Structure formats: C-alpha cells, structure tokens
Amino acid sequence: MSLLEKAFGKGSILLNQTAADWQQAVRLAGRGLEASGCTTTQYADAMIATILELGPYSVIAPGLAMPHARPDESVLHTGMSLVTLAKPVDFGSTNDPVRVVFALAARDHDKHLELLSEFAGKASDPDFVNSLLSCPTEAQIRTLIH
Amino acid sequence: MKIIAVCGAGIGTSVLLKMNAEKVLRSLNLDATVEAADLETARASRDAQILLTTPELVEKLQGLPSEVIAIEHVFDLGEIGDKLSAALL
Known part of the structure; x- marks a missing residue:
C-alpha cells in the first residue's frame, strides 16, 4: 500500500457531497480528517482561518484545493481526507471552480514529505480531477491513488 | 545559493513548490538548495x-533582501522554469 493510500483512514473519503460555499467544503474535508482520527474539530477552523487571512493559495491546480493549517495540538496524526463535490464552489482563486478538496494535516514539518511527494505525482496529472470525479465508489478512488 | 518556498503554514503548498522547483533546477542544471x-x-x-511563493502571499514578503517570485500554478513546471x-540566468 502506498503512503498516499494509507494517509486516507476510515471515514476520510466523502464522495459527491454538497457544499454551499468554500467554507462548507473545507469543513466537510475537516470532518473527514476528524472521522479518521487525524485531527480534532478545531483543525477545520484553523484551515478556514488560514484561507481567510492569507487567501486561497491552497487551491493548487485547476479544480483542486488542498487546504491545510500549521501543525498544532489539533493534529493527532498526519493524514489526508478527500471530498468530491456534486457542484463546484469558488474559493476566489485563479484555479476556480473547485471540484475536489484534499485536506492535509501534518504532525510536524518533516514526516509527511514522502506522502506529499506521492500526492504531487498524482495531482500534477491534468486528468487527475476528472478521474476522481468519475469514481462512483471509495474502492475506485483507492485504486486511483494506490 | 538558497531558495525558500513559502506558504502560510510551511507544510503543504510550499512543499509542493519546493519539490517542483527542485525538478526544474535539476533540468536547468542550476545548483541551489530549496527549503520550504x-x-x-x-x-x-x-x-x-529567492523567495518562491503564490500571488496571494507576495505582499506579505515585501521589504526583505530576497527577490520574491510568484508562481500562479504550482504544478506548471514551465512557469516555474x-x-x-x-x-x-
């Protein structure tokens, strides 16, 4: 199993979700991190606060956001969650509209680097977002990120 | 020579920028260390x-001795290059 696949614990993948705006989308992704035991509820607030303060620089590719906040006590384990959106939302980024949200939680500044390297390998493929959206089940998503 | 890739938390966007900048530097045969x-x-x-960042953060990095470069698309190796x-050069 790849580090990337392992980063998505039980309950961390939420498909075809409805969010009214980007804050709700980030909150859903925060719920995925919480469900899989990576973070407490507060981490979603920290991700939203980071975007409100510094802008949507976590929207790193067309249609793809990777919200995150700094490592603090709300992070219990390094991991990721995924939300695919039934209807895209705008973050105010040049990469809008966003259709998939990968939240990232890291315990410190080092241990997730290999994980991010694997993620970068997938996310740099221009077809990645469409491939994710065409997966109707979590099992298919897991095959894609394997 | 040292380049720092910068984001608000230093764990996500900056790390991806660092990885892609390293790829580009290798292909250009340029010798530099990149930190996130x-x-x-x-x-x-x-x-x-050089400070490598995204357009949102350029303003926050003014007044420093380093040159600030904004990258619009973190995965666009052409743009970074x-x-x-x-x-x-």
Missing part, C-alpha cells in the same frame, strides 16, 4: 536569494 517554510520563518531568514531562469 512558513511566512514567519521566511521573513526572519536573510540568506535566501521560466521565472527561475529569468531571475538566475
């Missing part, structure tokens, strides 16, 4: 020739 850092660390550092070459 949060805004505060980057602001406190005085020894980087063009902007780094313009600054370094």
Whole structure:
C-alpha cells in the first residue's frame, strides 16, 4: 500500500457531497480528517482561518484545493481526507471552480514529505480531477491513488 | 545559493513548490538548495536569494533582501522554469 493510500483512514473519503460555499467544503474535508482520527474539530477552523487571512493559495491546480493549517495540538496524526463535490464552489482563486478538496494535516514539518511527494505525482496529472470525479465508489478512488 | 518556498503554514503548498522547483533546477542544471517554510520563518531568514511563493502571499514578503517570485500554478513546471531562469540566468 502506498503512503498516499494509507494517509486516507476510515471515514476520510466523502464522495459527491454538497457544499454551499468554500467554507462548507473545507469543513466537510475537516470532518473527514476528524472521522479518521487525524485531527480534532478545531483543525477545520484553523484551515478556514488560514484561507481567510492569507487567501486561497491552497487551491493548487485547476479544480483542486488542498487546504491545510500549521501543525498544532489539533493534529493527532498526519493524514489526508478527500471530498468530491456534486457542484463546484469558488474559493476566489485563479484555479476556480473547485471540484475536489484534499485536506492535509501534518504532525510536524518533516514526516509527511514522502506522502506529499506521492500526492504531487498524482495531482500534477491534468486528468487527475476528472478521474476522481468519475469514481462512483471509495474502492475506485483507492485504486486511483494506490 | 538558497531558495525558500513559502506558504502560510510551511507544510503543504510550499512543499509542493519546493519539490517542483527542485525538478526544474535539476533540468536547468542550476545548483541551489530549496527549503520550504512558513511566512514567519521566511521573513526572519536573510540568506535566501529567492523567495518562491503564490500571488496571494507576495505582499506579505515585501521589504526583505530576497527577490520574491510568484508562481500562479504550482504544478506548471514551465512557469516555474521560466521565472527561475529569468531571475538566475
């Protein structure tokens, strides 16, 4: 199993979700991190606060956001969650509209680097977002990120 | 030569920028170390020739001795290559 696949614990993948705006989308992704035991509820607030303060620089590719906040006590384990959106939302980024949200939680500044390297390998493929959206089940998503 | 890739938390966007900048530097045969850092660390550092970041954060990095380069698309190696070459060559 790849580090990337392992980063998505039980309950961390939420498909075809409805969010009214980007804050709700980030909150859903925060719920995925919480469900899989990576973070407490507060981490979603920290991700939203980071975007409100510094802008949507976590929207790193067309249609793809990777919200995150700094490592603090709300992070219990390094991991990721995924939300695919039934209807895209705008973050105010040049990469809008966003259709998939990968939240990232890291315990410190080092241990997730290999994980991010694997993620970068997938996310740099221009077809990645469409491939994710065409997966109707979590099992298919897991095959894609394997 | 030192380059710092910067984002607010120093764990996500900056790390992806660092990885892609390293790829580009290798292909251009340029010798530089790239570190990922949060805004505060980057602001406190005085020894980087270049700060690599996203357009949202350029304003927060003004007044430092380093040149600030904004990358619109973190995975666009062409854009990173063009902007780094313009600054370094």
